[in-house]
Amino acid sequence: MRDRVIARRPPSRLRGGGLRQAGAAAVLALLLTGAGSASAGAEPDGEKIYQRCFACHSVERNRTGPRHCGLNGRAAGSVEGYNYSKAMRNSHIVWNKETLDAFLANPRAAVPGTIMAYAGVKKESERAALVDWLLALPPCE
Amino acid sequence: MSESQIIVPASAEIPTLRRRSFLTGLGGLTLSAAAVAMLAGKESLAAGTSGNAEADVNILAGALAAEQEAIAAYQLGAESGLLQKPVLDLAVTFQGHHKEHADVLASTISKLGGKPAKAKSSYDFPVEKLKSQRDVLEFAAGLEKGAVSAYLGAVPLFDNRDLATAAASILGDEAMHWAVLRQALGLAPVPSAFVS
Structure with a gap:
């Protein structure tokens, strides 16, 4: 992509x-590629990489972006109480390892019209760690 | 601090675009140029503006929403009774910066033909986890670090390079906030040579 x-x-x-x-x-x-990042040479930590998302997202609460608890297997654009873009609501994406990886690599290419204004997590190992961490989040309470 | 939400005096409104105003030919270009000059604070940057203003407005709208939440977060901290001087003064100063960011982002969205969203009437913050000055500082530092990453992720998306430059200027301010908050927490203020 x-x-x-x-x-x-x-x-x-x-x-x-x-x-x-x-x-x-x-x-x-x-x-x-993130070769100049502080984590170069170390195993990426998905939870730490998620800190990049803190301006807009949290695990438990809808903020500028939707909450991420219970993400694994959820249909995109379906979190109650969050006002998604039409593009995301109509994306027919179900979040799993493959779809989340593609989206986080380049959100605006994966879902043209998304309001998530972020270029993406370009380093594959960091993205993989983030995807694994996000998909392991527990269901929302 | 006993309630789970903080109330700010503004009505919630979903960001929308006045698409028609993008389609007004020269008018759109003129507004874009003015917006660039305003956002960057340099009239000379207005020259040569063109491109996909609607996409840029969407990026600016996301930044505005995050700035508005940051303003509310600092308000929460300032009113919590947990912050002591000079940390309290620091929080108020940083909140002022976010207000300036939000004001200029909203003005630029308007100038580009969009309709800037007002701040939400309430924000859902993890108040139950904020029990000390250190908790508040850590919460604020997390938001500021996230803001740095958010602007870093947004800068390359701007069609208008002058808007990208202006957004990078805000990124620098957010990075300074993050560094000062880390210093206040007794952490290395600048933990690495790169941000991500």
Whole structure:
């Protein structure tokens, strides 16, 4: 999915050749893959990665984004009391390892029209840890 | 602190877009340029504005909602009776920054043809877990760290690069909040060379 998006709309700085562009590409690749993060070389911790979501989400409460308890097996756009985008309500997604991984890799490509304005968790190992942690959350009380 | 919610004086409203105003040709472009200048605080940035303003408004709407919740969270902390000076002053100062962010985001959404949502009348915070100044600081630090990540995740999505630059400016402010709160908690204020 990510490859498709990059191919469709390459960053303007990377169009054309030259050393400067190559350097920019290298830096971009480093950052997008998370190689420069503090967790590089360590096993990603899904709960810690979830802290990135704290501005909008929590496990137990609907906030700017919907709550995440009971996520595993739930139909997208179905949390009671949360006002989803039409795109999410009509996505026909059921959250599991595959669908959540695809969504978190690039939310706006996975569900065009989603109001979740987040580029995604680009590093695969971090995304996998986050997916596992989210899907292991208990049902909502 | 005995109730599970904090009440703020504003009516809840779902963010919506006045799509028609995106379709008014030159008017949309003019509004976009003004919005960029306003958000970034630099009139010179208004030049050359174009692109998918509706998508940018959706990003700004999400940021506005998060800023409004942060304002309410700091209000909760300030009124909790748990914060002592100078931490209380710090919280009020940071709340003021979030108010400035929210004001400029709302104005920019309007200028771009969208309709900014008002703050919710109430927010559901984990009040039962806030029993000390440290609890409040940890809660605030978590929100600020999340805000840093949220802006980091939003910046590359802006079609308008000037809006991205302005959002990055807010990101910097949120990062400073997070660092100062960590310092107040006795933690390393800047725990790593990169944020994510």
